[in-house]
Every structure is written in structure tokens, then in C-alpha cells.
């Protein structure tokens with residue numbers, strides 16, 4: 001089996017009670033069947049507490065509130081009293097995520113955890129491949145014929161994102177490439193031909209006028225994201241205020257250009273595009289929605305850039321701390337909500353530029 005990891009993966013360490021925004025509040029946690037069975041067999045005061053909470057919430061410990069097992073010191077009572085083995089699957093794994101494609105497994109860290117978001121933004125995003133004899137039972141079916149071609153296409157996208165092109169040229173290029181690949185991939189062997197063709201076009205993108213990254217186009221996008229389900233007002237409120245500033249011409253195309261050219265850590269956003277492409281692009285082997293995956297990755301970063309411009313306007317500056325928080329909240333609201341992901345995939349699948 002081949003496993004792939006971002007290099008910073010091994011540096012992750014949960015901040016536990018020093019975490020500024022613990023993952024033990026605000027979400028519902030589905031207890032897996034095996035853990036549920038274990039909880040039902042726990043005796044003593046802990047057994048009673050577990051049974052009592054489970055009888056109120058069925059399989060959920062916490063929905064929109066703090067986990068009843070998070071103690072006043074910010075530590076997990078289940079782990080303290082019963083041991084790590086008694087954590088449910090979700091709590092044991094988070095923020096570690098894996099995607100299985102047959103004998104190929106991709107690992108990543110969810111940016112809904114602020115420490116993972118920090119690691120992503122502060123490190124050069126590189127990957128390592130490890131051969132292992134791990135056995136994973138998979139029942140998922142995907143188009144295995146297209147899989148190696150899509151891996152090539154994704155490697156090509158990584159090459160573009162690691163090139164010397166300006167950041168806006170990279171985004172523009174990805175949008176064109178994703179659309180063209182979608183329209184022409186039906187014969188598998190075409191994919192490598194398209195990669196070659198686009199590889200030769202790459203240098204010309206630095207001189208290309210950016211057509212799509214304008215506030216006029218971005219307004220539609222902001223409205224789309226504002227219609228998604230949000231558990232907290234964090235992202236929604238920023239987008240709402242940003243929209244008003246754009247309507248009142250207090251934020252305009254010049255601010256967007258200025259940010260893209262002058263934000264010294266624009267590589268942070270480049271890392272986020274790589275992270276989204278890494279997580280989502282290969283999923284097209286299930287449904288062939290290539291353009292939707294590329295557009296979701298690019299436009300979600302555009303949304304995060306617009307939020308950064310809003311933060312700069314509101315606070316007079318923007319730095320990595322703001323970016324970590326924005327990414328963490330974006331990930332919680334969008335990436336961890338299957339309904340939102342489905343809505344956006346549908347939207348970008350249809351949206352024609």
C-alpha cells in the first residue's frame with residue numbers, strides 16, 4: 001500500500017487545554033457503534049453519566065454546545081477517567097483525515113483545527129510517499145482507469161502552484177486548465193496531451209490580463225457562500241460587511257490587486273490552494289466533476305483573500321494570526337458540512353465563466 005502525507009503532518013501535536021478554540025465545542029459528534037457499545041458497558045459514576053447523556057442525545061454528545069465531558073481545565077474527562085481507548089473514532093482521529101483509493105491512501109490534517117491551520121500556513125507544503133503493509137478494508141468504487149491520469153493532472157497543478165508565476169496568474173491558469181480538462185478528458189489518453197499543451201502555455205500566463213478576479217464577479221461568489229449553512233456568524237458576518245463595503249466602493253478592484261501584489265505572505269494562500277487541490281481534486285475519479293473541484297479550490301481561496309482584504313480594511317493590517325482563524329472557521333463551516341460541499345460542487349459544476 002502507498003500512503004501519502006504532507007510533510008508537516010508528523011509535527012502535529014494537539015494543543016489540548018492551551019487550544020484557543022477547542023474542537024470540543026460547537027459541533028455534533030457521532031459516536032461510532034463500537035464505542036457506543038463500550039460506553040453502555042461502563043459501570044460506576046462514569047457509566048451513569050455516559051448513559052444519561054447518551055439517552056438525551058442518542059448518538060450525539062454535543063450539538064452547538066460544549067462537550068459535557070470537557071472539564072473546566074479544558075481536558076477530556078473520558079480520556080482522563082477511562083483512557084484514550086474509550087474515545088470515539090471521531091475524537092480519536094480528529095484532525096487527522098484519510099482518503100482511500102483502493103491501495104492508495106492520502107492523509108491530511110483538517111484545518112478546522114487551528115494548530116493544523118497554523119502548520120499549513122507556516123510551512124512549505126510538500127508531500128512524502130511511504131510504502132506500508134497496512135491493510136485497509138475499502139468498499140468504495142471509483143474509476144481506477146482514470147485514476148493515474150488524474151494523479152498526473154494533479155501533479156501538474158502542483159507544479160504550476162510551485163512555479164514562479166504570479167499568484168493571480170496561477171489562479172487564472174488553474175481555472176482555464178480545469179475547464180479545458182473537463183471539456184476534453186473523455187478519452188483518457190487526452191489527459192496527458194492536455195497537460196503537455198498547457199505546460200507549454202504556462203509562461204504566457206504572467207502577461208495575461210486577469211479577467212475573472214474582479215470585485216464584480218466576486219460579488220456573485222460572496223452571495224453564493226453566504227447562502228450556505230453556517231453554525232456561527234464568524235464567516236457570514238465578515239462576508240456581509242465586505243459586500244456592503246464593495247457596494248459602497250470602499251473596497252474595489254485596486255484593493256484586490258494591491259493585496260495580491262503586496263501581501264508579503266501570499267504563499268500562505270498558495271498553500272491553501274495546494275491543500276484544497278490535494279484534498280478534493282482526485283475525488284473526480286468518483287464523479288468526473290473536474291472543473292467543480294478546481295473551481296471550488298480556487299474560488300474558496302478567493303473568498304479567503306476577500307476576507308483578508310476586509311480584515312485589512314477593518315483593522316488596518318492583516319497577518320498570519322488572522323489567516324489561521326479565518327481558515328479554521330472556513331474549514332469548520334464549509335469543509336466539515338457535507339451539505340455545503342455538495343451545494344458548492346453542484347454550483348461550480350454548472351457555473352460557466
Ligand code: SF4
Pocket residue numbers: 013014015016019020021022023024094095112113114115116
Ligand atoms: S482544535 Fe486542534 S489543537 Fe485544539 S483541541 Fe482540537 S485537535 Fe487539539
